[in-house]
Amino acid sequence: MRRTFVESQDGLILLGAGPVGRANFSAARALASRVIAADGGARRALALGVMPEAVIGDLDSLDSATRAALPEGSVHRIAEQDSTDFDKTLRHIAAPFVIGLGFWGARMDHGLAALNVLARHPDRRCVLMGGREVCFLCPPELDLALRPGTRVSLFPLGPVEGESEGLEWPIGGLKFAPDGRVGTSNRAPTGRVRLRFTAPRMLVMLPAGALEAAVRALAPGAVPPAALGG
Template sequence: MMRAIVQSKSGLTLIGGGPVGRPALKEALSLAPRVVAADGGARRALALGAEPEAVIGDLDSLDARTRAALPPERIHHVAEQDSTDFDKALRHVSAPFCIGVGFWGARMDHGLAAINALARHPDRRCLLLGGREVCFLCPPELELHLRPGSRFSLFPLGPVTGESEGLEWPIDGLDFAPDGRVGTSNRVSAPRVRLRMSAPRMLVLLPSGALREAVRALAPDAAPAAARGE
């Protein structure tokens, strides 16, 4: 069994080396205050005043100045080159959910690689926050309370079918695939949206304002009171 470098009973914020807006980071930290950086994301974290308790990766992007600013015991070298630093960080932490910032929106290849990591590790509840969107891999069953009329997109990462309630265009009876039918630009038609999926291969994309509700839905027992509406 792989050793967890960081174990947490609450959410973790994972910071990558891509652009991270202060409002997005503030929102992520309000829900997941413990910080882990993926390799060069450590420099980004320190620049934003969010000191990571661990830096995980192959360390080829960790500059000398950033390394010197952190205690050596916080820096964890994962030598293999078959995965991205986001994948390495995701695999080496244990938490009920993670929010990733700095992995989505800067470069298309980095964004696709981050999505690939979500697909490879469906047991990890991780949300990627970037720009004006939040995305995550849909679990077998999901219930969200959202504003009617808001955008609700689905994108398959492999062959998958499902059922829905509360969407303007239901997905029941449809076969989805990356090279076939996709479900982008759907809309919420009722205050409650329910999804049931045949396999963990469907990406959900929502406006970034739905982050708190998405955290509540993915990790109801670990979501902070702010996400539960308390």
């Protein structure tokens, strides 16, 4: 039976070892106050002035100085080498949504591996944030409230079809595939977008400023009231 190391009624911030901009971290903190780390992401958390509640991974990137600074009982080692630390951590936490930083943007191979994890765990509502973008796996139905004119890019991780309302270029009747049709650089003229897909295989990519809109769409009712309208 899979053990859950962190269980939360509110959203969680999950830090990886990659670069994390302070502006992005502040935007995430406005929506979720609890911070955990995947392996070497603990060092990133301390550099940002935050003590992670838990550190999960195979611990091959956790240096001795960082480990010594962590509270007793907060480090959880998962020895298997068949998955990334992001995968290990996402599997062993439970929350209405997760905002992942430090997993996407520094290295292409790490970024692609993180997207693979999203595809393998469609039950987890996780938004990856890096640089100027946020990215998440679209559930079968999604209702987004964006600023008018927001860019909405779609990229399939497998064969999938869908329908849309509110996109400048509707997607109904199109057959998407990683080696075929993709849907990058679409737009939401009025800001309101509804998406429906035949399977959880479509990535949605939005500007970083749409983080709250993405979280509210993925986990309705889970965003703290103080963050609404931000």
